[in-house]
Amino acid sequence: MSTGMVVVLTGVVFFLLTCVAILDIARKDFGSIQMKALWGFLVAMVPFIGVIIYFLIGYKKGKRPVAEGPAD
Secondary structure, three states: OOHHHHHHHHHHHHHHHHHHHHHHHHHOEOOOHHHHHHHHHHHHHOOOHHHHHHHHHHHHHOEOOOOOOOOO
C-alpha cells in the first residue's frame, strides 16, 4: 500500500471519529452548556488530538438524558 493511500485512509478514519464524537457531544448532558461547547470546540478545532482526548476523558463525563415514558 502506498504512503499516499495510508495518509488518505488515516484522514478518513479521523474524520469519521470526529463526526461520531460531535454527535455524541450533541446528545449528552455535560452539566452546563459551556462544558458542552468546550468539548465541541476541542474536538472540532484540534485535529486528531481533540478526538483522542474526548474518547479518553470526555466520553465518560457526559450523561445521556433519561428517556421519559409516554405521557398518558
